[in-house]
Amino acid sequence: MKLSATNHSKKFRINNKTAASLAEILIAVAILSISVVSIIGTMLIAQKGSRLTRDRLIASNLAREGIEIVRSIRDSNWIKCSQDKTKWFVIGVCNGASYTNDNAPGKHKRAWFNTGTEKWELSNYNLENTFDANYELKIITYGTADLLTYSSLETPPKSRFYRKIKLQFETNDPTTSSYVLVTSTVGWTDSSGLQQDIEVKEQLLNLQ
Numbered sequence: 001m002k003l004s005a006t007n008h009s010k011k012f013r014i015n016n017k018t019a020a021s022l023a024e025i026l027i028a029v030a031i032l033s034i035s036v037v038s039i040i041g042t043m044l045i046a047q048k049g050s051r052l053t054r055d056r057l058i059a060s061n062l063a064r065e066g067i068e069i070v071r072s073i074r075d076s077n078w079i080k081c082s083q084d085k086t087k088w089f090v091i092g093v094c095n096g097a098s099y100t101n102d103n104a105p106g107k108h109k110r111a112w113f114n115t116g117t118e119k120w121e122l123s124n125y126n127l128e129n130t131f132d133a134n135y136e137l138k139i140i141t142y143g144t145a146d147l148l149t150y151s152s153l154e155t156p157p158k159s160r161f162y163r164k165i166k167l168q169f170e171t172n173d174p175t176t177s178s179y180v181l182v183t184s185t186v187g188w189t190d191s192s193g194l195q196q197d198i199e200v201k202e203q204l205l206n207l208q
Contacts, residue, residue: 051191056198059161059186062137062148063200066165066184069111069120073099074180074204076119086175088206089167091121098174099167100124108164110135110150115142122165123150130187130197135162162187179205 081087138156170177187197
């Protein structure tokens, strides 16, 4: 009888140890699971933040490029039309028409790269929404470089970015204006499906 009681006591202690071990394992698994979920969540947040930072950097550069495109048009007109500084924003030849004023609501321009003349040009488009397909930038290969430009062709692959440019001259007539306020807006849809945009403004002078 004493032997039986001793065996029963040993079995009871073993069962207690087994139960305690299982409980410890379950607690450890729960803690590990919570830690893994937290780490994955942190990584996803960091990845989303990194993607948004990258997109903002790209959009900022594209918006800044919009300003530089307008500046290059002004500068090239100064050179080719040096005899008449009122022609600082003509389209094409010096005796051609000037770019129109965009003071009216919804009036903007699209910048596109003319591979024939190897120059940037502007075309009118009247819509306020940055994310309209007519402001969408497409990827074209020119030489060894890829350019993001507006294109009416369906062939070039689309990017995720849109750009619109507004020219607001001092007066309604560019030929009599001493400056133009350029607003370049770039938009995109982020990974969460939210619409984002960045706007850059600069006043360019007509140094007659």
